[in-house]
Amino acid sequence: MQSTVDGFSYGLVTPVVAFLMACLGGALGLRCATRPLVVTGSWRPGWLALGSGAIGSGIWTMHFIAMMGFTIEDTPIRYDRLTTFASLAVAVVMVGIGIFIVGYRGATGTALFTGGTITGLGIASMHYLGMASMSLDGRLEYDTLTVAASVAVAMAAATAALWAAAQARGFLWSVGASAVMGLAVTGMHYTGMAALEVHVHGTADPATGESAAALLAPMMLGPLALLVLAGIVVIFDPLLVTGRPGPEPVEHKPGVPAHPRHHPAPPRPARPRSRAHRPSGRRTRTPQKR
Helix, strand or coil: CECCEECCCCCCHHHHHHHHHHHHHHHHHHHHHCHHHHCCCCCHHHHHHHHHHHHHHHHHHHHHHHHCCCEECCECCEECHHHHHHHHHHHHHHHHHHHHHHHHHCCCHHHHHHHHHHHHHHHHHHHHHHHHCEECCEEEEECHHHHHHHHHHHHHHHHHHHHHHHHCCCHHHHHHHHHHHHHHHHHHHHHHHHCEEEEECCCCCHHHCCCHHHHHCHHHHHHHHHHHHHHHHHHCCCHHHHCCCCCCCCCCCCCCCCCCCCCCCCCCCCCCCCHHHCCCCCCCCCCCCC
16 A cells, blocks of 8 residues: 655754755865865865765765655664665765866866766765665655656756856855755755655554664764864865965975075166266367377
């Protein structure tokens, strides 16, 4: 039989917290990913990897915070730990591929389209793999058109977020890119949840099931620790927030002091006076000796 699905058991608490977590992961990740575009001489692979981990962790954490408010009538919900962690790995890897494309190719049309498409597919793959980790007394069915719409939302918004982050024009652009990334993740999530139908096989005792909060809270310690690490990096590197370009590195030549002493300029030679300033008077010829 078809069962009633409730995605807002705690009202607006879980959607709002999930959206803020997605924005936080997007803000930290996009700033780290665009660090090589802001400051010259940065270690590009390291910053891109940290940005990928922050965005992937934010997406994963957002999904399961939202799932804490998801309930199905007459059946408890359990989660398979291996599949749940696999969804985190998929999010980090696919988002990383998209970010590395934009980070190395630049904010060109082809790179943005390719990177945004892969990033959006990573968001969608993480969502549906996370849904597959659920274990319940029933089966899940999805509406194909609504699923396609959720994937399109993820790809379009991810592309827009990467474009806004690559502009590196200041704090407001960073906030806008983070908000767009948060909308990409949460919009994709709840659009995908709207495509879901649950058919319950029988009636299970709700007391036998472990709550989602008790099961998922310990699993979130790792992604949350990564987000805290990315936040500390951003706090101690204000250029990541302001988006202002850093100074060009000065190449130091061996044998030349880094701070040469100041030598006074040589005196300027006196300019010859014009004929008008010559003393007046008749010239006398000096007799030449023969």
